[in-house]
Amino acid sequence: MIELVDITKEFSSSKNEPILGVDNVSLTVNRGEIFGIVGYSGAGKSTLLRCMNILERPTTGVVKVDGVDLLQLSSKQLREARQSIGMIFQGFHLVASKTVFENVAFALKAAGVKKEEIKTRVEELLEIVGLKDRIYQYPAQLSGGQKQRVSIARALANNPSVLLCDEATSALDPSTTKSILALLKRINKEFGLTIVIITHEMEVVKDICHRCAVMQDGRIVEQGNTYDIFSNPSDPLTKKFIDTVLSFDLPSRLLQTTTGKLLQLHFWGEIAAEGVVSDMLQSHKVKGNILHGKVEYIQDVPLGIFIMDLNGAEEEVNQAIEYLRERVSKVEVLQHEQSD
Numbered sequence: 001m002i003e004l005v006d007i008t009k010e011f012s013s014s015k016n017e018p019i020l021g022v023d024n025v026s027l028t029v030n031r032g033e034i035f036g037i038v039g040y041s042g043a044g045k046s047t048l049l050r051c052m053n054i055l056e057r058p059t060t061g062v063v064k065v066d067g068v069d070l071l072q073l074s075s076k077q078l079r080e081a082r083q084s085i086g087m088i089f090q091g092f093h094l095v096a097s098k099t100v101f102e103n104v105a106f107a108l109k110a111a112g113v114k115k116e117e118i119k120t121r122v123e124e125l126l127e128i129v130g131l132k133d134r135i136y137q138y139p140a141q142l143s144g145g146q147k148q149r150v151s152i153a154r155a156l157a158n159n160p161s162v163l164l165c166d167e168a169t170s171a172l173d174p175s176t177t178k179s180i181l182a183l184l185k186r187i188n189k190e191f192g193l194t195i196v197i198i199t200h201e202m203e204v205v206k207d208i209c210h211r212c213a214v215m216q217d218g219r220i221v222e223q224g225n226t227y228d229i230f231s232n233p234s235d236p237l238t239k240k241f242i243d244t245v246l247s248f249d250l251p252s253r254l255l256q257t258t259t260g261k262l263l264q265l266h267f268w269g270e271i272a273a274e275g276v277v278s279d280m281l282q283s284h285k286v287k288g289n290i291l292h293g294k295v296e297y298i299q300d301v302p303l304g305i306f307i308m309d310l311n312g313a314e315e316e317v318n319q320a321i322e323y324l325r326e327r328v329s330k331v332e333v334l335q336h337e338q339s340d
């Protein structure tokens with residue numbers, strides 16, 4: 001659906017060296033998927049996203065959307081091609097002096113839709129985003145979440161096949177973020193819309209992205225299926241992002257009272273964690289104490305992490321760890337036996 005090949009974007013600077021916004025990135029976004037690009041500020045996410053509809057013209061590389069090589073198009077052809085690529089922004093970009101109706105109608109007028117069809121279509125779009133009762137209000141009368149809904153309606157006006165989201169939820173509070181993400185998920189499902197979303201929040205990726213890429217210094221350091229990235233990240237930066245969702249700080253008081261081996265047990269998919277742990281305790285002369293645990297659902301598949309303090313003779317403890325290694329997805333020994 002979207003194919004980026006060897007994209008590099010250099011910005012000229014007052015110094016001799018140009019600034020490298022995107023450095024040789026190749027990426028494919030499949031039709032109908034939600035693809036997340038995550039990274040810290042300055043990683044190159046916005047620049048890469050803007051290369052997808054040529055708001056930013058790459059210095060080198062190929063950008064194909066729906067098989068069309070966008071860099072080979074004339075300005076007029078590019079304007080037409082952009083009608084199938086909607087975009088929403090962190091700052092909403094609504095016209096303050098126009099009503100909700102006029103903001104959405106603008107995109108239809110620009111595309112040459114007949115006047116008599118515009119009202120029906122605007123109403124239809126506002127119905128989709130749940131804002132039909134606000135049709136004649138002005139942006140200043142709306143909350144941030146409602147403004148983003150208007151900008152989504154405007155982006156969907158011309159039935160695009162792709163929606164690019166530039167930090168679409170970064171200005172919103174957590175519960176409004178959830179509702180906007182739910183709306184994007186519904187649009188993706190109902191209309192088969194391909195969505196690319198850039199964010200610095202791994203929680204956003206966890207909630208709605210089928211696949212994702214992690215960016216640093218203009219490059220993609222890791223990409224893949226969201227569940228695989230969450231369960232088995234390989235790049236240190238990816239691990240750091242995953243930690244924002246999955247890690248938990250054990251109180252130091254609790255750590256001081258542990259006397260055995262501290263294990264982190266990972267359960268990927270439908271493994272019955274409690275059963276495995278109780279079987280291990282019954283079949284080995286060890287004592288185990290679960291200190292913490294959480295289960296996150298990523299793409300509706302559970303990912304469980306438990307912290308356990310395991311006590312007993314060294315030989316028995318090692319055998320118990322081997323037993324666990326054969327039955328759970330991953331076992332990490334966090335800390336060796338402590339002496340009091």
Ligand SMILES: Nc1ncnc2c1ncn2[C@@H]1O[C@H](COP(=O)(O)OP(=O)(O)OP(=O)(O)O)[C@@H](O)[C@H]1O
Binds near residue numbers: 019039
């Ligand atoms: N128009 C520009 N002129 C010069 N440098 C730019 C321009 N746009 C981006 N850059 C530089 O390119 C790099 C990538 O910026 P970009 O905005 O794409 O990162 P980002 O990951 O989207 O960050 P943020 O989350 O803060 O928006 C940065 O070093 C930035 O300073």
